[in-house]
Amino acid sequence: MAVQLPSIFAERMKNLLGDEFEQFMKSYEQSPHAGLRVNTLKISMEQFDELAPFDMRPIPWCGTGFYVPHGVKPGLHPYYHAGLYYIQEPSAMAPVELLDVQPGDHVLDLCAAPGGKSTQIAAKLQGKGVLVTNDIHSERTKALAKNVELYGVRNAVVLNESPERIAGAFPHYFNKVLIDAPCSGEGMFRKDEDMVKSWEHHSVEKCVLMQRDILETAAKLLAPGGTIVYSTCTFAPEENEAMIAEFLNLNPGFTVHDIPETAGFAPGRPDWVRQMLPETAEKTGTVLDQTRGTARLWPHLLEGEGHYVAVLQHRPEASPERISSVEDEKETVSKIPEDQGIAVTQPLSKADRKRERLMRTESRERNERPARGGKNEGKAGRNNERDARKSNRGKGRGTDQVNIDPGTVYQQFIEEHLELELLGETVFYGERVYQSSVGASRLEGLKVIRPGWFMGTVKNGRFVPSHPLACALNRSEAKRVINLASANGEAVRYLKGETLNIEEARVECKTGVAAKGYALVCVDGFALGWGKWLDGVLKNEYPAGWRWTSV
Numbered sequence: 001m002a003v004q005l006p007s008i009f010a011e012r013m014k015n016l017l018g019d020e021f022e023q024f025m026k027s028y029e030q031s032p033h034a035g036l037r038v039n040t041l042k043i044s045m046e047q048f049d050e051l052a053p054f055d056m057r058p059i060p061w062c063g064t065g066f067y068v069p070h071g072v073k074p075g076l077h078p079y080y081h082a083g084l085y086y087i088q089e090p091s092a093m094a095p096v097e098l099l100d101v102q103p104g105d106h107v108l109d110l111c112a113a114p115g116g117k118s119t120q121i122a123a124k125l126q127g128k129g130v131l132v133t134n135d136i137h138s139e140r141t142k143a144l145a146k147n148v149e150l151y152g153v154r155n156a157v158v159l160n161e162s163p164e165r166i167a168g169a170f171p172h173y174f175n176k177v178l179i180d181a182p183c184s185g186e187g188m189f190r191k192d193e194d195m196v197k198s199w200e201h202h203s204v205e206k207c208v209l210m211q212r213d214i215l216e217t218a219a220k221l222l223a224p225g226g227t228i229v230y231s232t233c234t235f236a237p238e239e240n241e242a243m244i245a246e247f248l249n250l251n252p253g254f255t256v257h258d259i260p261e262t263a264g265f266a267p268g269r270p271d272w273v274r275q276m277l278p279e280t281a282e283k284t285g286t287v288l289d290q291t292r293g294t295a296r297l298w299p300h301l302l303e304g305e306g307h308y309v310a311v312l313q314h315r316p317e318a319s320p321e322r323i324s325s326v327e328d329e330k331e332t333v334s335k336i337p338e339d340q341g342i343a344v345t346q347p348l349s350k351a352d353r354k355r356e357r358l359m360r361t362e363s364r365e366r367n368e369r370p371a372r373g374g375k376n377e378g379k380a381g382r383n384n385e386r387d388a389r390k391s392n393r394g395k396g397r398g399t400d401q402v403n404i405d406p407g408t409v410y411q412q413f414i415e416e417h418l419e420l421e422l423l424g425e426t427v428f429y430g431e432r433v434y435q436s437s438v439g440a441s442r443l444e445g446l447k448v449i450r451p452g453w454f455m456g457t458v459k460n461g462r463f464v465p466s467h468p469l470a471c472a473l474n475r476s477e478a479k480r481v482i483n484l485a486s487a488n489g490e491a492v493r494y495l496k497g498e499t500l501n502i503e504e505a506r507v508e509c510k511t512g513v514a515a516k517g518y519a520l521v522c523v524d525g526f527a528l529g530w531g532k533w534l535d536g537v538l539k540n541e542y543p544a545g546w547r548w549t550s551v
Protein backbone atom coordinates (compact mmCIF):
# COMPACT_ATOMS: atom_id res chain seq x y z
CA MET A 1 0.00 0.00 0.00
CA ALA A 2 1.35 3.42 -0.96
CA VAL A 3 0.16 5.39 2.08
CA GLN A 4 0.74 4.33 5.69
CA LEU A 5 -2.57 5.17 7.37
CA PRO A 6 -2.84 5.85 11.13
CA SER A 7 -3.94 2.60 12.75
CA ILE A 8 -6.71 4.24 14.83
CA PHE A 9 -8.14 5.73 11.64
CA ALA A 10 -7.98 2.42 9.76
CA GLU A 11 -9.61 0.59 12.67
CA ARG A 12 -12.48 3.09 12.86
CA MET A 13 -13.09 2.96 9.10
CA LYS A 14 -13.11 -0.83 9.18
CA ASN A 15 -15.81 -0.78 11.86
CA LEU A 16 -17.88 1.73 9.97
CA LEU A 17 -17.48 0.53 6.41
CA GLY A 18 -17.74 -3.24 7.03
CA ASP A 19 -17.72 -5.03 3.65
CA GLU A 20 -16.82 -1.82 1.83
CA PHE A 21 -13.61 -1.40 3.81
CA GLU A 22 -11.45 -3.49 1.46
CA GLN A 23 -12.51 -1.44 -1.55
CA PHE A 24 -11.85 1.76 0.43
CA MET A 25 -8.33 0.59 1.33
CA LYS A 26 -7.60 -0.38 -2.29
CA SER A 27 -8.22 3.24 -3.32
CA TYR A 28 -5.07 4.21 -1.40
CA GLU A 29 -3.02 2.13 -3.86
CA GLN A 30 -4.00 4.49 -6.68
CA SER A 31 -2.54 7.91 -7.41
CA PRO A 32 -4.57 10.93 -6.33
CA HIS A 33 -6.74 12.63 -8.93
CA ALA A 34 -5.74 16.06 -10.17
CA GLY A 35 -8.18 18.58 -11.56
CA LEU A 36 -8.55 22.09 -12.85
CA ARG A 37 -11.51 24.42 -13.01
CA VAL A 38 -11.96 26.85 -15.88
CA ASN A 39 -12.23 30.48 -14.80
CA THR A 40 -15.32 31.66 -16.63
CA LEU A 41 -14.68 35.24 -15.45
CA LYS A 42 -11.96 35.30 -18.10
CA ILE A 43 -12.76 32.67 -20.70
CA SER A 44 -15.93 30.95 -21.89
CA MET A 45 -16.14 27.17 -21.87
CA GLU A 46 -16.31 27.22 -25.68
CA GLN A 47 -13.13 29.29 -25.97
CA PHE A 48 -11.36 27.06 -23.44
CA ASP A 49 -12.42 23.98 -25.36
CA GLU A 50 -10.64 25.39 -28.42
CA LEU A 51 -7.52 26.56 -26.60
CA ALA A 52 -7.10 23.84 -23.91
CA PRO A 53 -3.43 22.87 -23.94
CA PHE A 54 -3.98 19.43 -22.34
CA ASP A 55 -6.21 16.40 -22.94
CA MET A 56 -8.82 16.43 -20.22
CA ARG A 57 -11.97 14.63 -19.09
CA PRO A 58 -14.99 16.39 -17.53
CA ILE A 59 -15.66 16.08 -13.80
CA PRO A 60 -19.28 14.87 -13.51
CA TRP A 61 -20.35 17.19 -10.65
CA CYS A 62 -18.76 20.43 -11.85
CA GLY A 63 -19.60 21.86 -15.27
CA THR A 64 -16.34 23.85 -15.41
CA GLY A 65 -14.09 21.14 -13.92
CA PHE A 66 -11.78 18.68 -15.68
CA TYR A 67 -9.52 15.82 -14.68
CA VAL A 68 -5.93 16.48 -15.64
CA PRO A 69 -3.93 13.41 -16.74
CA HIS A 70 -1.11 12.24 -14.47
CA GLY A 71 2.18 13.86 -15.36
CA VAL A 72 0.63 17.03 -16.81
CA LYS A 73 1.63 20.18 -14.91
CA PRO A 74 -1.01 22.84 -15.60
CA GLY A 75 0.85 25.33 -13.38
CA LEU A 76 3.63 25.44 -15.98
CA HIS A 77 1.66 27.09 -18.75
CA PRO A 78 1.20 30.83 -19.40
CA TYR A 79 -2.57 30.29 -19.23
CA TYR A 80 -2.19 29.51 -15.53
CA HIS A 81 -0.51 32.91 -15.09
CA ALA A 82 -3.36 34.50 -17.03
CA GLY A 83 -5.74 33.01 -14.43
CA LEU A 84 -7.63 30.99 -17.03
CA TYR A 85 -7.99 28.04 -14.64
CA TYR A 86 -7.55 27.10 -10.99
CA ILE A 87 -5.86 23.84 -10.05
CA GLN A 88 -8.18 22.08 -7.61
CA GLU A 89 -8.77 18.62 -6.23
CA PRO A 90 -11.92 17.32 -8.01
CA SER A 91 -14.09 16.48 -4.98
CA ALA A 92 -13.33 19.95 -3.52
CA MET A 93 -15.35 21.39 -6.44
CA ALA A 94 -18.61 19.89 -5.11
CA PRO A 95 -19.51 22.28 -2.21
CA VAL A 96 -19.74 25.45 -4.32
CA GLU A 97 -21.75 23.62 -7.00
CA LEU A 98 -24.21 22.71 -4.24
CA LEU A 99 -24.31 26.27 -2.85
CA ASP A 100 -26.05 27.23 -6.11
CA VAL A 101 -24.57 30.74 -6.32
CA GLN A 102 -26.37 33.13 -8.69
CA PRO A 103 -25.16 36.48 -10.08
CA GLY A 104 -26.17 39.20 -7.61
CA ASP A 105 -25.98 37.02 -4.49
CA HIS A 106 -24.28 38.17 -1.30
CA VAL A 107 -21.87 35.32 -0.57
CA LEU A 108 -19.57 34.74 2.38
CA ASP A 109 -16.73 32.21 2.23
CA LEU A 110 -15.81 32.02 5.91
CA CYS A 111 -12.80 29.65 5.86
CA ALA A 112 -11.45 30.52 2.47
CA ALA A 113 -7.66 30.32 2.15
CA PRO A 114 -6.05 29.63 -0.26
CA GLY A 115 -9.16 30.50 -2.26
CA GLY A 116 -10.12 27.49 -4.39
CA LYS A 117 -13.77 27.75 -3.50
CA SER A 118 -13.79 31.56 -3.45
CA THR A 119 -12.59 31.71 -7.04
CA GLN A 120 -15.31 29.20 -7.95
CA ILE A 121 -17.94 31.36 -6.21
CA ALA A 122 -16.61 34.48 -7.97
CA ALA A 123 -16.97 32.82 -11.37
CA LYS A 124 -20.58 32.02 -10.58
CA LEU A 125 -21.29 35.60 -9.47
CA GLN A 126 -19.93 36.90 -12.81
CA GLY A 127 -18.99 40.23 -11.18
CA LYS A 128 -22.53 40.85 -9.86
CA GLY A 129 -23.28 40.89 -6.13
CA VAL A 130 -20.77 40.59 -3.31
CA LEU A 131 -18.17 38.04 -2.26
CA VAL A 132 -16.68 38.42 1.21
CA THR A 133 -13.86 35.95 1.58
CA ASN A 134 -12.16 35.38 4.92
CA ASP A 135 -9.59 33.33 6.73
CA ILE A 136 -8.61 33.58 10.37
CA HIS A 137 -4.91 32.90 9.69
CA SER A 138 -3.21 36.04 8.45
CA GLU A 139 -0.38 34.20 6.69
CA ARG A 140 -2.89 32.21 4.67
CA THR A 141 -4.78 35.33 3.57
CA LYS A 142 -1.75 36.30 1.43
CA ALA A 143 -2.36 33.33 -0.87
CA LEU A 144 -6.08 33.99 -0.70
CA ALA A 145 -5.71 37.62 -1.82
CA LYS A 146 -3.27 36.64 -4.55
CA ASN A 147 -5.61 34.02 -5.96
CA VAL A 148 -8.61 36.35 -5.86
CA GLU A 149 -6.52 38.90 -7.79
CA LEU A 150 -5.00 36.47 -10.29
CA TYR A 151 -8.47 35.16 -11.09
CA GLY A 152 -9.67 38.66 -11.92
CA VAL A 153 -12.33 38.98 -9.22
CA ARG A 154 -13.70 42.53 -9.08
CA ASN A 155 -16.39 42.25 -6.42
CA ALA A 156 -14.52 40.57 -3.54
CA VAL A 157 -13.55 41.84 -0.10
CA VAL A 158 -10.77 39.85 1.61
CA LEU A 159 -10.84 39.74 5.41
CA ASN A 160 -8.63 38.27 8.12
CA GLU A 161 -11.15 37.98 10.91
CA SER A 162 -12.94 35.74 13.35
CA PRO A 163 -16.43 34.73 12.24
CA GLU A 164 -17.84 36.46 15.35
CA ARG A 165 -16.43 39.83 14.39
CA ILE A 166 -17.68 39.47 10.82
CA ALA A 167 -21.13 38.74 12.23
CA GLY A 168 -20.92 42.05 14.13
CA ALA A 169 -20.34 43.96 10.89
CA PHE A 170 -22.57 41.92 8.56
CA PRO A 171 -25.56 40.67 10.61
CA HIS A 172 -27.91 38.58 8.41
CA TYR A 173 -26.33 40.11 5.31
CA PHE A 174 -25.49 37.04 3.21
CA ASN A 175 -27.96 34.86 1.37
CA LYS A 176 -25.27 32.20 0.78
CA VAL A 177 -22.58 31.18 3.28
CA LEU A 178 -19.90 28.59 2.67
CA ILE A 179 -18.12 26.93 5.59
CA ASP A 180 -15.30 24.81 4.22
CA ALA A 181 -14.39 23.93 7.74
CA PRO A 182 -10.95 23.34 9.22
CA CYS A 183 -11.00 19.56 9.73
CA SER A 184 -8.88 16.53 10.51
CA GLY A 185 -8.27 16.12 6.75
CA GLU A 186 -8.69 12.36 6.43
CA GLY A 187 -9.63 12.81 2.78
CA MET A 188 -6.20 14.29 2.08
CA PHE A 189 -4.11 11.27 3.15
CA ARG A 190 -3.55 10.03 -0.41
CA LYS A 191 -2.74 13.45 -1.83
CA ASP A 192 -0.53 14.76 0.93
CA GLU A 193 1.35 12.39 3.24
CA ASP A 194 2.04 15.24 5.66
CA MET A 195 -1.67 15.12 6.47
CA VAL A 196 -1.13 11.64 7.91
CA LYS A 197 1.55 13.07 10.21
CA SER A 198 -0.51 16.09 11.29
CA TRP A 199 -3.71 14.05 11.78
CA GLU A 200 -2.98 13.42 15.46
CA HIS A 201 -2.20 17.09 16.14
CA HIS A 202 -5.42 18.26 14.47
CA SER A 203 -7.41 15.68 16.34
CA VAL A 204 -11.06 15.16 15.56
CA GLU A 205 -11.98 16.53 19.03
CA LYS A 206 -10.16 19.83 18.47
CA CYS A 207 -11.71 20.26 15.04
CA VAL A 208 -15.20 19.59 16.39
CA LEU A 209 -14.89 22.52 18.81
CA MET A 210 -13.86 24.91 16.02
CA GLN A 211 -16.52 23.65 13.64
CA ARG A 212 -19.31 24.02 16.21
CA ASP A 213 -18.39 27.68 16.84
CA ILE A 214 -18.07 28.51 13.14
CA LEU A 215 -21.42 26.92 12.24
CA GLU A 216 -23.23 28.65 15.07
CA THR A 217 -21.85 32.03 14.01
CA ALA A 218 -22.75 31.41 10.36
CA ALA A 219 -26.42 31.39 11.38
CA LYS A 220 -26.01 35.00 12.59
CA LEU A 221 -24.55 36.01 9.23
CA LEU A 222 -27.24 34.42 7.10
CA ALA A 223 -30.20 36.35 5.74
CA PRO A 224 -33.66 34.82 6.22
CA GLY A 225 -34.30 32.09 3.68
CA GLY A 226 -30.58 31.81 2.93
CA THR A 227 -28.40 28.74 2.45
CA ILE A 228 -25.35 27.51 4.34
CA VAL A 229 -23.15 24.87 2.76
CA TYR A 230 -20.95 23.10 5.28
CA SER A 231 -18.13 20.93 3.96
CA THR A 232 -15.10 19.03 5.21
CA CYS A 233 -12.48 16.83 3.61
CA THR A 234 -12.68 14.25 6.37
CA PHE A 235 -14.59 11.01 6.97
CA ALA A 236 -15.09 11.32 10.77
CA PRO A 237 -18.83 11.27 11.65
CA GLU A 238 -18.14 13.63 14.60
CA GLU A 239 -17.13 16.37 12.15
CA ASN A 240 -19.87 15.56 9.65
CA GLU A 241 -23.32 14.10 10.39
CA ALA A 242 -23.02 14.62 14.18
CA MET A 243 -22.01 18.27 13.67
CA ILE A 244 -24.97 18.89 11.36
CA ALA A 245 -27.44 17.09 13.65
CA GLU A 246 -26.31 19.20 16.61
CA PHE A 247 -26.71 22.36 14.55
CA LEU A 248 -30.21 21.41 13.39
CA ASN A 249 -31.17 20.58 16.95
CA LEU A 250 -30.13 24.03 18.17
CA ASN A 251 -31.44 25.90 15.11
CA PRO A 252 -34.93 24.64 14.26
CA GLY A 253 -35.28 27.27 11.50
CA PHE A 254 -32.98 25.14 9.32
CA THR A 255 -33.54 21.93 7.42
CA VAL A 256 -31.24 19.76 5.33
CA HIS A 257 -31.76 20.24 1.63
CA ASP A 258 -31.31 16.73 0.22
CA ILE A 259 -28.40 16.25 -2.16
CA PRO A 260 -29.28 13.88 -5.03
CA GLU A 261 -27.34 10.62 -5.07
CA THR A 262 -25.93 11.19 -8.54
CA ALA A 263 -22.40 11.33 -9.92
CA GLY A 264 -21.21 8.80 -7.33
CA PHE A 265 -22.28 10.89 -4.30
CA ALA A 266 -23.19 8.58 -1.39
CA PRO A 267 -25.74 9.52 1.30
CA GLY A 268 -24.84 10.77 4.79
CA ARG A 269 -24.68 8.16 7.55
CA PRO A 270 -26.88 8.96 10.59
CA ASP A 271 -26.54 5.29 11.53
CA TRP A 272 -22.82 5.86 12.17
CA VAL A 273 -23.66 8.59 14.69
CA ARG A 274 -25.97 6.12 16.48
CA GLN A 275 -23.22 3.50 16.39
CA MET A 276 -20.31 5.71 17.51
CA LEU A 277 -21.90 8.59 19.39
CA PRO A 278 -25.05 7.35 21.15
CA GLU A 279 -25.28 10.47 23.35
CA THR A 280 -25.37 12.79 20.34
CA ALA A 281 -27.89 10.51 18.66
CA GLU A 282 -30.14 10.64 21.72
CA LYS A 283 -29.79 14.41 22.12
CA THR A 284 -30.56 15.16 18.48
CA GLY A 285 -33.43 12.64 18.14
CA THR A 286 -35.26 12.66 14.82
CA VAL A 287 -33.35 15.59 13.27
CA LEU A 288 -30.38 13.26 12.98
CA ASP A 289 -32.24 11.36 10.25
CA GLN A 290 -32.15 14.46 8.06
CA THR A 291 -28.39 13.99 7.68
CA ARG A 292 -29.08 11.13 5.31
CA GLY A 293 -29.70 13.91 2.78
CA THR A 294 -26.12 15.15 3.11
CA ALA A 295 -23.45 13.75 0.80
CA ARG A 296 -20.27 11.76 1.20
CA LEU A 297 -17.77 11.68 -1.64
CA TRP A 298 -15.67 8.53 -1.27
CA PRO A 299 -12.35 7.83 -2.99
CA HIS A 300 -13.49 4.25 -3.76
CA LEU A 301 -16.83 5.31 -5.28
CA LEU A 302 -15.81 8.23 -7.47
CA GLU A 303 -12.67 9.86 -8.87
CA GLY A 304 -11.77 12.26 -6.09
CA GLU A 305 -10.03 12.31 -2.72
CA GLY A 306 -13.13 12.54 -0.55
CA HIS A 307 -15.39 15.20 0.90
CA TYR A 308 -18.49 15.67 3.01
CA VAL A 309 -21.14 18.25 2.09
CA ALA A 310 -24.33 19.40 3.84
CA VAL A 311 -26.74 21.97 2.40
CA LEU A 312 -28.60 23.75 5.21
CA GLN A 313 -31.66 25.68 4.15
CA HIS A 314 -33.13 28.39 6.34
CA ARG A 315 -36.91 28.67 6.23
CA PRO A 316 -37.73 32.36 5.62
CA GLU A 317 -40.81 32.23 7.85
CA ALA A 318 -38.54 31.22 10.75
CA SER A 319 -37.36 34.82 11.21
CA PRO A 320 -39.06 38.17 10.67
CA GLU A 321 -35.86 39.90 9.50
CA ARG A 322 -35.70 40.86 5.86
CA ILE A 323 -32.77 40.26 3.55
CA SER A 324 -30.49 43.27 3.24
CA SER A 325 -30.21 44.15 -0.40
CA VAL A 326 -27.66 45.73 -2.69
CA GLU A 327 -29.91 48.83 -2.68
CA ASP A 328 -29.41 49.12 1.12
CA GLU A 329 -25.67 49.05 0.52
CA LYS A 330 -25.84 52.00 -1.86
CA GLU A 331 -27.48 54.07 0.87
CA THR A 332 -24.59 53.39 3.26
CA VAL A 333 -22.01 54.66 0.81
CA SER A 334 -22.33 58.31 1.73
CA LYS A 335 -22.23 57.68 5.48
CA ILE A 336 -18.52 57.12 6.03
CA PRO A 337 -17.37 58.88 9.20
CA GLU A 338 -14.56 61.22 8.22
CA ASP A 339 -12.34 60.49 11.16
CA GLN A 340 -12.48 56.70 11.23
CA GLY A 341 -10.18 54.61 9.08
CA ILE A 342 -10.64 50.93 8.41
CA ALA A 343 -8.18 48.74 10.28
CA VAL A 344 -5.83 47.86 7.47
CA THR A 345 -3.14 45.24 7.95
CA GLN A 346 -0.42 47.61 6.76
CA PRO A 347 -0.15 50.44 9.31
CA LEU A 348 -0.60 53.90 7.82
CA SER A 349 1.81 56.70 8.57
CA LYS A 350 0.48 59.94 10.11
CA ALA A 351 0.82 61.66 6.73
CA ASP A 352 -1.00 58.79 5.04
CA ARG A 353 -3.82 59.03 7.55
CA LYS A 354 -4.23 62.74 6.93
CA ARG A 355 -4.21 62.14 3.20
CA GLU A 356 -6.68 59.31 3.56
CA ARG A 357 -9.13 61.53 5.49
CA LEU A 358 -8.87 64.13 2.78
CA MET A 359 -9.35 61.62 0.00
CA ARG A 360 -12.28 59.93 1.64
CA THR A 361 -14.03 63.21 2.17
CA GLU A 362 -13.48 63.98 -1.48
CA SER A 363 -14.58 60.51 -2.47
CA ARG A 364 -17.71 60.89 -0.39
CA GLU A 365 -18.46 64.26 -1.92
CA ARG A 366 -18.08 62.74 -5.36
CA ASN A 367 -20.48 60.00 -4.42
CA GLU A 368 -22.99 62.49 -3.08
CA ARG A 369 -23.06 64.45 -6.32
CA PRO A 370 -25.77 63.32 -8.71
CA ALA A 371 -24.30 60.64 -11.01
CA ARG A 372 -24.23 61.46 -14.69
CA GLY A 373 -27.16 59.55 -16.13
CA GLY A 374 -27.66 58.13 -12.60
CA LYS A 375 -25.50 55.14 -13.47
CA ASN A 376 -23.25 54.56 -10.48
CA GLU A 377 -21.23 56.17 -7.75
CA GLY A 378 -17.89 55.58 -9.43
CA LYS A 379 -18.78 57.82 -12.33
CA ALA A 380 -20.44 60.50 -10.23
CA GLY A 381 -19.07 63.98 -10.53
CA ARG A 382 -17.08 63.28 -13.66
CA ASN A 383 -18.06 66.59 -15.26
CA ASN A 384 -16.52 68.50 -12.38
CA GLU A 385 -13.40 66.36 -12.56
CA ARG A 386 -13.11 67.00 -16.26
CA ASP A 387 -13.35 70.73 -15.60
CA ALA A 388 -10.60 70.39 -13.00
CA ARG A 389 -8.44 68.52 -15.47
CA LYS A 390 -8.98 71.13 -18.17
CA SER A 391 -7.73 73.84 -15.88
CA ASN A 392 -4.61 71.76 -15.16
CA ARG A 393 -3.79 70.87 -18.75
CA GLY A 394 -0.41 72.04 -19.98
CA LYS A 395 0.89 72.70 -16.49
CA GLY A 396 3.41 69.86 -16.63
CA ARG A 397 4.24 67.67 -13.64
CA GLY A 398 5.27 70.34 -11.19
CA THR A 399 3.66 71.24 -7.87
CA ASP A 400 0.29 71.93 -9.51
CA GLN A 401 0.11 68.40 -10.82
CA VAL A 402 0.94 66.99 -7.37
CA ASN A 403 -1.86 69.07 -5.86
CA ILE A 404 -4.62 67.73 -8.14
CA ASP A 405 -7.32 65.79 -6.34
CA PRO A 406 -6.16 62.12 -6.32
CA GLY A 407 -9.66 61.08 -7.34
CA THR A 408 -9.27 63.19 -10.47
CA VAL A 409 -5.89 61.66 -11.25
CA TYR A 410 -7.43 58.22 -10.90
CA GLN A 411 -10.45 59.02 -13.07
CA GLN A 412 -8.18 60.59 -15.67
CA PHE A 413 -6.09 57.42 -15.95
CA ILE A 414 -9.18 55.25 -16.26
CA GLU A 415 -10.64 57.44 -18.99
CA GLU A 416 -7.39 57.66 -20.94
CA HIS A 417 -6.47 53.98 -20.75
CA LEU A 418 -9.63 51.95 -20.31
CA GLU A 419 -13.20 51.55 -21.46
CA LEU A 420 -14.49 50.51 -18.10
CA GLU A 421 -17.60 51.14 -16.06
CA LEU A 422 -16.52 51.52 -12.44
CA LEU A 423 -18.92 49.74 -10.12
CA GLY A 424 -19.20 50.07 -6.35
CA GLU A 425 -17.60 52.68 -4.13
CA THR A 426 -14.19 54.22 -4.73
CA VAL A 427 -12.21 53.79 -1.51
CA PHE A 428 -8.80 55.31 -0.75
CA TYR A 429 -6.35 53.83 1.75
CA GLY A 430 -3.45 56.20 1.86
CA GLU A 431 -2.12 56.09 -1.68
CA ARG A 432 -4.03 52.96 -2.65
CA VAL A 433 -7.30 53.09 -4.59
CA TYR A 434 -9.95 50.35 -4.55
CA GLN A 435 -13.40 49.79 -6.01
CA SER A 436 -15.40 48.18 -3.24
CA SER A 437 -18.62 46.22 -3.63
CA VAL A 438 -19.57 46.68 0.04
CA GLY A 439 -18.30 50.21 0.71
CA ALA A 440 -15.94 51.44 3.40
CA SER A 441 -18.35 52.08 6.25
CA ARG A 442 -19.29 48.45 6.73
CA LEU A 443 -15.64 47.45 7.00
CA GLU A 444 -14.74 49.85 9.78
CA GLY A 445 -12.89 48.18 12.62
CA LEU A 446 -12.30 44.92 10.73
CA LYS A 447 -8.94 43.52 9.65
CA VAL A 448 -9.25 44.12 5.95
CA ILE A 449 -6.75 42.59 3.56
CA ARG A 450 -8.48 43.97 0.46
CA PRO A 451 -11.54 46.24 0.71
CA GLY A 452 -12.25 45.60 -2.95
CA TRP A 453 -10.63 45.47 -6.38
CA PHE A 454 -7.20 47.07 -6.02
CA MET A 455 -6.93 49.58 -8.87
CA GLY A 456 -3.58 51.27 -8.25
CA THR A 457 -1.80 53.99 -6.30
CA VAL A 458 -1.75 57.76 -6.59
CA LYS A 459 1.83 58.95 -6.08
CA ASN A 460 3.12 62.46 -6.67
CA GLY A 461 0.09 63.37 -8.73
CA ARG A 462 0.30 60.28 -10.95
CA PHE A 463 -1.81 57.15 -10.98
CA VAL A 464 0.16 53.89 -11.18
CA PRO A 465 -2.14 51.03 -12.20
CA SER A 466 -1.95 47.87 -10.10
CA HIS A 467 -1.31 44.35 -11.30
CA PRO A 468 -4.74 43.18 -10.01
CA LEU A 469 -6.34 45.87 -12.19
CA ALA A 470 -4.68 44.33 -15.25
CA CYS A 471 -5.54 40.78 -14.16
CA ALA A 472 -9.26 41.51 -14.10
CA LEU A 473 -9.43 43.30 -17.46
CA ASN A 474 -10.73 41.87 -20.68
CA ARG A 475 -8.72 42.71 -23.76
CA SER A 476 -11.57 44.85 -25.13
CA GLU A 477 -11.55 47.07 -22.02
CA ALA A 478 -7.98 48.34 -22.61
CA LYS A 479 -7.30 51.13 -25.07
CA ARG A 480 -3.76 49.86 -25.74
CA VAL A 481 -3.00 46.12 -25.98
CA ILE A 482 0.09 44.10 -26.82
CA ASN A 483 -0.70 40.49 -27.51
CA LEU A 484 1.96 37.80 -27.05
CA ALA A 485 1.74 34.22 -28.24
CA SER A 486 1.92 31.27 -25.88
CA ALA A 487 3.47 29.13 -28.61
CA ASN A 488 6.74 30.98 -29.28
CA GLY A 489 8.01 31.59 -25.75
CA GLU A 490 7.41 35.34 -25.84
CA ALA A 491 4.74 35.19 -23.11
CA VAL A 492 7.06 33.20 -20.83
CA ARG A 493 9.81 35.78 -21.36
CA TYR A 494 7.36 38.49 -20.30
CA LEU A 495 6.36 36.43 -17.26
CA LYS A 496 10.04 36.09 -16.33
CA GLY A 497 10.28 39.88 -16.22
CA GLU A 498 12.29 40.42 -19.44
CA THR A 499 12.14 43.61 -21.48
CA LEU A 500 10.79 42.80 -24.96
CA ASN A 501 11.32 44.44 -28.32
CA ILE A 502 7.89 45.02 -29.83
CA GLU A 503 7.50 46.89 -33.09
CA GLU A 504 4.92 49.68 -33.19
CA ALA A 505 2.62 47.81 -35.57
CA ARG A 506 2.02 45.26 -32.81
CA VAL A 507 0.60 47.82 -30.37
CA GLU A 508 -3.16 47.58 -30.82
CA CYS A 509 -4.65 51.01 -30.09
CA LYS A 510 -8.25 52.18 -30.00
CA THR A 511 -9.09 55.11 -32.28
CA GLY A 512 -7.24 58.28 -31.32
CA VAL A 513 -4.88 56.52 -28.89
CA ALA A 514 -1.10 56.74 -29.46
CA ALA A 515 1.17 53.69 -29.15
CA LYS A 516 3.28 55.17 -26.37
CA GLY A 517 2.29 54.42 -22.77
CA TYR A 518 0.75 51.75 -20.56
CA ALA A 519 -0.42 48.70 -22.52
CA LEU A 520 -2.31 45.65 -21.33
CA VAL A 521 -0.05 42.70 -22.11
CA CYS A 522 -1.99 39.58 -23.09
CA VAL A 523 -1.23 35.98 -23.95
CA ASP A 524 -3.35 34.72 -26.85
CA GLY A 525 -5.78 37.55 -26.02
CA PHE A 526 -5.97 37.08 -22.21
CA ALA A 527 -4.56 39.64 -19.78
CA LEU A 528 -1.25 38.90 -18.06
CA GLY A 529 -0.20 42.33 -16.72
CA TRP A 530 1.03 45.79 -17.66
CA GLY A 531 3.89 46.96 -19.82
CA LYS A 532 4.98 50.43 -20.88
CA TRP A 533 5.67 50.77 -24.59
CA LEU A 534 8.07 53.37 -25.98
CA ASP A 535 10.00 53.41 -29.28
CA GLY A 536 9.87 49.67 -29.97
CA VAL A 537 10.62 48.59 -26.39
CA LEU A 538 8.13 47.11 -23.93
CA LYS A 539 9.20 47.92 -20.38
CA ASN A 540 8.05 45.04 -18.22
CA GLU A 541 5.70 45.94 -15.34
CA TYR A 542 5.01 42.35 -14.25
CA PRO A 543 5.46 42.28 -10.44
CA ALA A 544 8.71 40.67 -9.29
CA GLY A 545 6.95 38.55 -6.67
CA TRP A 546 4.67 36.95 -9.29
CA ARG A 547 7.35 36.05 -11.83
CA TRP A 548 7.69 32.73 -13.62
CA THR A 549 10.55 30.99 -11.83
CA SER A 550 10.68 27.56 -13.52
CA VAL A 551 13.12 27.06 -16.38
Ligand SMILES: C[S@@+](CC[C@H](N)C(=O)[O-])C[C@H]1O[C@@H](n2cnc3c(N)ncnc32)[C@H](O)[C@@H]1O
Pocket residue numbers: 092110111112113114115116117118134135136137140161162163180181182183210214
Ligand atom coordinates in the same frame (compact mmCIF):
# COMPACT_ATOMS: atom_id res chain seq x y z
C1 LIG B 1 -10.15 23.46 4.47
S1 LIG B 1 -9.29 24.94 4.60
C2 LIG B 1 -10.08 25.97 3.43
C3 LIG B 1 -9.78 25.69 1.99
C4 LIG B 1 -10.44 26.69 1.08
N1 LIG B 1 -11.87 26.75 1.29
C5 LIG B 1 -10.17 26.43 -0.38
O1 LIG B 1 -11.06 25.91 -1.08
O2 LIG B 1 -9.10 26.80 -0.88
C6 LIG B 1 -9.87 25.59 6.11
C7 LIG B 1 -9.41 26.99 6.42
O3 LIG B 1 -10.09 27.43 7.59
C8 LIG B 1 -9.27 28.36 8.24
N2 LIG B 1 -9.80 28.51 9.62
C9 LIG B 1 -9.54 27.78 10.71
N3 LIG B 1 -10.27 28.21 11.76
C10 LIG B 1 -11.02 29.24 11.31
C11 LIG B 1 -11.97 30.11 11.91
N4 LIG B 1 -12.32 29.99 13.19
N5 LIG B 1 -12.52 31.07 11.16
C12 LIG B 1 -12.18 31.22 9.85
N6 LIG B 1 -11.29 30.42 9.23
C13 LIG B 1 -10.72 29.45 9.95
C14 LIG B 1 -7.89 27.77 8.12
O4 LIG B 1 -6.89 28.75 8.25
C15 LIG B 1 -7.93 27.16 6.72
O5 LIG B 1 -7.35 28.01 5.78
